[in-house]
Amino acid sequence: MKKENEKIKYCKLFFWSLQYLKKYVVFFVLAILFRILFEAVSVMVLMLLQTFIDALGDETTEKILGKMPCYLAILVIVMIAAYILLKTFEMIYAEWGTKEVQLAVYNKTRDMGMHYINEVSIGEVLSLLSNNVISFYFLFSECLPKFVTVIISSLLAVIMLCIHQSFCLAGIVIASFFCVVFCNVWLRERIEKNGHENADATMEFNRNAYDIIEAAEEVRIFKAQDWSKKRLNQALEKSIDTNIKRFLLSSEKTSVFYICKMIAFFVYVYLCLLETRKGSQCLGKCIADFLYVNMAFSAIGNLDQVIVNQDKHIYNIQKVYDFMQQLKEERVTGTTRQIERGDIVFHNVTFAYKGKPVVLSQLDFTIKHGEKVALVGGSGEGKSTILKLLTGSYQVDSGEILIDGRQINEYDAKFLHQNMSIALQESYLFAMSIYENIQFGNLDAKEDEIYKAAQLAQADEFITKLPEGYHTVLNNHGDNLSGGERQRIILARCLLRNSKILLLDEITSSLDFLVEKRIIASLMNQNQTVLFCAHRLSVIKKADRVLVLDNGKIVEDGTYDELIRKNGYLGKLVSKGIVEND
Template structure:
């Protein structure tokens, strides 16, 4: 009920449509109740025609009222059906928007153990069940309740004894419905989870289809997907098995009630205790009385399926982001680019500390490189600067302002980042470059591409800057994707530029061109570089060397090379002599 109440509150903008739909349902119910009563009156006229001198006129009037009721029922059925669906699908769209918006607000830590396909399933599949709940289950429950109440009143008006007898199966129907609801919900939960797992594996496999083919894993992956498909199907079949038992049980109990009324009512009619028209009317109303009761199973099934999805949707909506803005957070303005880390420590999990007491200061316009073996925390420093995570201890400042005191939007507006794992959207080259600056002119896009040494290869593409590059830039080489990412970061023109292995996928000649472009940017903004290929960092104003999450050396290339410490060792591995000439890379 808690989830149902939350959904009803979310549907507040569409209440007017639901109210009109509800009024239409009331009208439909009233019209449905009118039909059997008119048939009862008609039966009374025909069986006692001598008592009605104007019987012909009465029959014609009853016929006219019936046809009018049928016409009105069509109108109200249209209003009920369309408006309830209109409200329901708009609610689905609203909730999907809320869930996606919430996902965008959650910190990086939330996505570490989540699969994209699972989250997509919650946004699309689980929310779709709300339409069934709002447009079908709840209206059906409301309508059926009205019909049961209305018919019960009429039955007692016609004959209290027969009405009391017709209620005998009701306790058994309620009991079976309660048991059914408790049994079926776990099956729908499992079905929703299995569907999410299936979507997750499909998304992974379609993204990695080339690797599957290269390593000849088609059969293995097919078996894995097949297993997930049948896990989902079996969970649904378990729920349907319960439905297959419950539906006939409800029908049988309803039939027992009808048998009781027919037998007792027939005997009462024979003895003259009940008029024939009352028996006819009673039987007609009795079918209306048990019909909504028999539909209870389908309503319960729809409700349980929707609530199983609601649990998974509200789990996201109720998740608190690990990264929170202060209520009075200020905007980061007129950034010069000074960066300060003061005794910063961080761990992704309590067992392993990634950074230990990291302290350094970068002046505006400096180019600073971070080097060291893989896994020492270089990229983590960049994540902390962007506030993708918060440090366990210590303070991070930009222009002497704690980044926890500023809005996340203004923080990210002032930082451009080219990550090692480049992500490009399925759009044109120009759209991807201009992603960080929506109002960019074509001249600005081309200039950024030239700085990133991407202009020449873009011109050779089939449609130049209007070439669609495919999902994740699948139509481009690794080096081409990285240069587009650099162009995108350059065009954003933020005062802080982060290059995380930005030249790792380019050849030596292109690397030199990009390095020259980066050198041209030196002094115009603060540049932070992470690189394993040390030729990229030789001209940095400062090089920070990390080992086991700690800063072990800091200085210029010449200073660190002369110390013959870890940096010297890293250079020696790549065979760079003290005159800075590259002999070869290993």
């Protein structure tokens, strides 16, 4: 019963992978038709050779010799044309079919939401998008064409052997074909186990390699080169071991194929000897039969390799299949496409990250249009979480978030993102020019708007001093800039959107006080609702209101002066150094 289920599962995965070729089925069919033409012409060449050999010594020999080059040239031209066309069509459906898979996986990753992104490693996602998806390409470009070739070649060889009345040889070819298939089915369970181990080992290697490259500086600082090398070698050794096991399994099946092939050629030699004893003129037939048997066993040999490779790719494809079957994060999105003011209300909001303790508990606060509000609290109190909830990155567990009196879910998600700017501590800078990184905030922005945003963020001054200015290309994460310079580019990107609501997460933490002072002055003059997380008194003092968080709740709400006079929780944060004094 278990083997029956595995067989059904294997077939299900195979046919599921073919769904990505639906748009390109015409190219797939054309590739098969030209493959049939190519193989048929190959057989015609063998028939022409047999005719020539059988005619040797006859009065028709010279006549056939005269026509043979012409016939041969025509057949060769047809073969070349058919081969070029079939390879072209194979490349088209394989390339575009694989692109369909990549887009589907990419879109699924986005649909899974932030909970999924936070749960899995970047290396695992990259392995899914590269190693596992590339198996679709090899399935489409190699396994499918070779399988079709095996069927066509074997069938044509058997037909020609039957026409020659070599029924014994035809029977051996058919028996050998099914023998190889049976052997693969018999070893499937061991092959499947090896396939899973190989896919897991490859993913582990990619994950470790990504970690080591990404954390190269930390590895060097902590002198952990030996540790990282050992970790990578262990993953590599595991991958090599699984490859060796796959080779041994392949050898078992190959030995069966060679036994069948030897039997076929022994029978062929025996039959040729019998024909010779009878004194019949059979040289052309014998040579043709030899070539047909060789053609059939070349195809059957390819069948064995096709099944091995196909199994390997199917097990990689299973990881993509399992990923695509996961339930995506449910997002309720409306159609409202207008934010007139930018009023914000959190009403009785409770939220916890998946599988983790509650971060926000029955949170209540209101922010009016144009207010500049500071969120203050210790680490892990939910300041950044509040900003992420406002962007719709996560869904609240209970309670409601209102913008201009409407629940956040009533807004069109795309419109909401376009009318809300957020700059997080971990905001990403792309390996592009500074100009393009700022432009990312609003792809339709004009050149003067980009420069103005950079000036408001106090970034223009240092950018223009760079040799390439705004065209300076950044490394990933902007690692060739200082922390303060990165923050100013991120802020410029944020300001470029000119949205109703501006969300900032410790965006001035790496700046010196003079630059920070100028930036805060610019922000306070913006006609926007601004909500920012801060731990510096110089920033908090400029806010219209300060919301103090403790255990996921607002424990204090008021101006800085009011809260300091109370000598309450904000005062404790200042005295403990959690809020930095000027």
